[in-house]
Amino acid sequence: TELTISSWVAPSHPTIFAGYETYFPAVEEATKGEVSFKLVSGGALLGGKETLTGLGDGVADGSVLALTYNPAQLPTSQLVAELAMLSGNSLAVAAAVTEFTLLNCQPCITEFSAQNVVYTGSYATAPYALISKGDITSLADIAGKRVRSPGGAWDRWITESGATVVHTSSSEMYEALDKGMIDVAMQPAAALKSHSLWDVANSITLGSFGVYNSGPLLSFNKDAWGELTPENRRVMLDKMALAIVATTEAYLTQNAAAKAEAPEHGVTLVEKPAKLEEEIAAFNGQDISAVIEKAENVYGVKDAKSLIESYTQLLAKWQGITSEVASREELVARMKADIFDKLSETDYGL
């Protein structure tokens, strides 16, 4: 079977060059070529907003997703986006979101199923940072500034810090920062390089701003999933942990490379200023109640409190595991044992 995979991002994106290019050969080899993949990237098949329904309709057999595009269809699943600032440990977040959604959040799986889509795990990006023209070491430095926000939890933090939230498309970010339309861009350090922000900024503040965690790496059309043999489905579940870790690590590698090169481009690295860290911790403490309220009022999620507790427990668990494991193989094996081995190929997603 050849599965058509759609993605709206360019091939230079970690989900493709690290995630898919690890996953596709691994599955093809393990199924002895019974399952192969045809990737259509760059949005030639489906754009970001239309992907969820298009995938359910069978326009593609599999695709990357961004939950934030579809809050009405996936209210519970995208709850984790509102908790993005809780942890900056990318690998732990990816594993925790994946385990939470697959095993601890029945409403999440029901939501995907209602869209005729099978969820198989999420990646996470590198930690977000504040990229700006002047150093930022406390909330006082950010008050009154215009900050380009990625949305969700970050919107709330920026507003509470007394700054102005600005939403622009990522293509406009460089121009906006250069011309002073925004003062700060909230992005992983990698954006210094990928969006050439180091030409227009001279400071980056690294801190506990969290990671983007709402990207299912590769979800499938339910009918296409059902037509595969159970053995092949088993292989596809088994190889997923590796793809998730590879994608997330690629984000971290890009990030580290950009950070290392930053000083050459005249960008000062401000590492976790103590005052700002305290202020973020205080925000996170209060923020849970705001998330619960937003989940119930805006998204209509029931029992948000216990779901959030379940997620935070898993986050703590995986933070522990990632500090113990010595290699990528160990982490992948642990994710497989704790998460994917618990899914049955004769039952899950059917």
Next chain:
Amino acid sequence: MDSITLVYWALGALLVLLALRVPVAAALGLVAIVGIYILMGERATWGVLRSVPHAFAAHWSLSAIPMFLFMGYICFSAGLTDGLFRVARAWLTFLPGGLAISSVGGAALFSSVTGSSVACAAAMGKIAVPAMLERGYDPKLAVGTIAAAGTMGSLIPPSTILLLYAVFAEVPVSELFIGAVIPGLLTAVMYSAMILLRVRYNPALAPRETAVDWRERFVSLGQTWPLFLLIVTVFGGIFGGLFSATEAGAIGALVSILIGFAKKTLSWKALVQAALETIRSTSAIFLIAVAAALLTRLFAFAGFPDYVQGLIGDDLSPLTIILAVSLIYLLLGMFLDPIGVMLLTLPVLLPIFDNAGISLIYAGVIITKYLEIGLITPPVGLNVFVIKNVVSGKVSTSDVFRGVGWFLLADVVTVAILIAFPATVLWLPELIRG
């Protein structure tokens, strides 16, 4: 039948439908739907039809197009562009075909405030074509000039296409903008030279104008202040960080309304008329773009990107790549919309450019030039349709295509220069980078 063969059959069917005078949107759309149905079956076809049209329309960065169109129509209604055109005429009529050449100059200026070729062609078409016809210019020369000159709209910054390319290639949009300036001006020079030569050898195409004295030339300059004010506001705002290139259209439209009312040359009735024409043009043009987006899906399903990769092969000499890319874009540009062509080809081409050491800034500008040429090549040429739409009744679509032919020749020369001398693109961005 393999899927690429199906694509060629689809293009053949498209030509037949167009020849039978089926509206361009319907011809593109039906061919795409049938093709996708044969290739992918019923389920996927409905899936594409459900999601593509609305998703194509619901797009922030495309919002600049109706806004710049609105600005163009208001400028026309309020007579703001009359002054501009008079300047160009006063200073350029000593040349053979001076009116056509000054239209090219006017379009170049207008391009510096609009991000879209289609908007540029629409606005210039309203001003320049009637003026040329009135003075006895050859109708094909008149419409061809504006359809072609409009293509500078996306080359001379600001530009929606360059913005989209910048997102995809992850290159700074400011360098792309700067890099496109010389190719944009070169295009204007080539078009002008071509008009000059043609009229030289066939004076019947364009009657000579009466001489304009220096006094009138300077008086004409004085009349253009409203347009200069508009240009300064739009450019100043973008470069001063007050608003983005996408937002600039809305600001430009509002400012042109305010100037029109201040000058008392804009009436409420004319404003409403401008708004109605704006939405009608927007609708007619976007419907074609939506249908072309459907055809892009057929190309994607058919594995066209892989086919392109095969066409280019493993030969990674930059010149071969650029020449192969030229062929691919000329072919695709005949049928698809510029944005669709970019979505389809960039994922394949960007890594190839990277491997061959071709600057992504250079590639972006060259590709934009090709996409612009696609706007005036038959059988599907958005700019040609726009001109036909704007001057309706007086000329047929095929006349506009015929008029455009000579300008395509000029474009061949322009492209040859851009390929022979990459510095025409790269010099300014390097200068800025320091």
Next chain:
Amino acid sequence: MQTLDNFLGRLGRWLAWAAVACLVLMMVEVCLDVAGRFLLSMPMPSTLEIVSEWWMPALIFLPLLNVEWRDENIAVDILHQRLNPRWRAACDAFALLCFGLFLWLIAYAGFEQAMRAARQGEFIVGMIPVITWPPRFFLPVAGCLTGLLCLVRALGAVRVAVTGRGGYLPNTLDSKGSHLG
């Protein structure tokens, strides 16, 4: 037939007026957003989302009926001028049927999608949540009506082709530039 044609013409003008309202709202909203961001540090909330999800589909789809009623959809005339009037009418009938079919296909698919979005109460969260399902009905409504107009005119064109009498193009098309056109 003429009555139905006239009725659709009036409906098309209303839809066009609605699109004009959306055009003006879009311009004003973007300008207020820019002004608010700089003068008050208070941008208009969710401008990006409202412009793309509401005003753009409105501008593009609502005028469809008016554009077709004025026979302003773009076609390429290569052979057309050389045909005699009856063959030309036959050609036009075919073209109108193709256009109507295309519109009905995308309108029907768009209707299904709109109903699905309405059932799910589709929305998107920018700075504030924005409901996004109602604008999904712009295409089905305008597309379906425009398809109907195409059918009406195609029937007229078939009659011209067969009998050589009658008409099917808008005789009310404004040559005087009436702004109601």
